[in-house]
Amino acid sequence: MLTIENLQKSYGQCDILKGVDLRVEKGEILGFVGGNGAGKTTTLNCITGLVEQDDGTIIINNVPKSQSLDYKRQFYFIPDTIQVFPNITAYDWIHFVLQLYEETDHTKLQYFMNVFGMEKSIDKPLGSNSYGMLHKMALITAFTIHPSILIMDEPLNGLDPLAVVAFKNCMKGYVENGGTIIFSTHLLDVAEKICQSIAFLKDGKIVLHERVEHLLVNGSLEAMFLEKQANEE
Numbered sequence: 001m002l003t004i005e006n007l008q009k010s011y012g013q014c015d016i017l018k019g020v021d022l023r024v025e026k027g028e029i030l031g032f033v034g035g036n037g038a039g040k041t042t043t044l045n046c047i048t049g050l051v052e053q054d055d056g057t058i059i060i061n062n063v064p065k066s067q068s069l070d071y072k073r074q075f076y077f078i079p080d081t082i083q084v085f086p087n088i089t090a091y092d093w094i095h096f097v098l099q100l101y102e103e104t105d106h107t108k109l110q111y112f113m114n115v116f117g118m119e120k121s122i123d124k125p126l127g128s129n130s131y132g133m134l135h136k137m138a139l140i141t142a143f144t145i146h147p148s149i150l151i152m153d154e155p156l157n158g159l160d161p162l163a164v165v166a167f168k169n170c171m172k173g174y175v176e177n178g179g180t181i182i183f184s185t186h187l188l189d190v191a192e193k194i195c196q197s198i199a200f201l202k203d204g205k206i207v208l209h210e211r212v213e214h215l216l217v218n219g220s221l222e223a224m225f226l227e228k229q230a231n232e233e
């Protein structure tokens with residue numbers, strides 16, 4: 001589904017990604033973890049084309065990143081900071097994006113708006129929405145589109161507890177229906193409940209990529225994280 005080989009990226013003299021290799025299989029929820037500044041956002045930005053890598057290949061559904069348009073049709077991306085036009089409404093924004101993805105099933109949209117309790121905010125200008133509400137809007141759009149792979153950078157940030165429950169249920173339904181998810185997070189207790197596997201990024205490389213049930217044999221993900229961080233330092 002998603003294959004990354006030898007991904008490298010530097011900013012000036014600073015080598016951020018030093019040969020990232022990663023495979024994500026269809027139907028998998030992969031949690032992408034690592035300390036602050038490890039390079040998670042840089043990796044996701046390379047995958048989604050917001051950043052051009054210096055070296056390495058990225059392929060989604062057998063389509064290489066170099067085939068720009070076709071490649072971009074394979075996924076939907078929710079960045080950590082959602083940039084919006086402040087004067088248009090959530091309704092207009094969502095419908096605009098749905099049109100881009102040729103998604104016309106508005107019953108699905110209504111369903112996910114209900115799930116996330118967004119009906120009352122749908123006609124408000126985006127500029128008056130909170131950080132969490134913008135994230136909900138992006139999630140509603142993503143689950144309505146149902147892309148073959150959903151890529152998210154810290155999607156749990158700003159979500160209230162009800163939205164977190166809705167998010168977990170939607171993720172479950174989405175992968176049961178053939179979707180694949182890769183998301184970065186610092187919330188290891190949530191990751192251990194919803195992910196099938198965890199990739200740990202440290203010093204510009206993936207130092208561990210393992211199924212969650214195998215990791216939990218030795219304790220919590222938090223314990224694994226602390227041990228890995230300490231060992232590698």
Ligand SMILES: Nc1ncnc2c1ncn2[C@@H]1O[C@H](COP(=O)(O)OP(=O)(O)OP(=O)(O)O)[C@@H](O)[C@H]1O
Nearest residue numbers: 011012014016034035036037038039040041042043
């Ligand atoms: N545009 C840029 N120019 C220069 N350095 C950058 C740029 N973007 C990121 N970096 C650097 O690359 C490194 C990795 O940043 P990145 O945002 O990918 O980390 P992260 O793992 O997502 O961190 P966090 O968990 O704190 O969000 C950091 O040292 C950061 O300062």
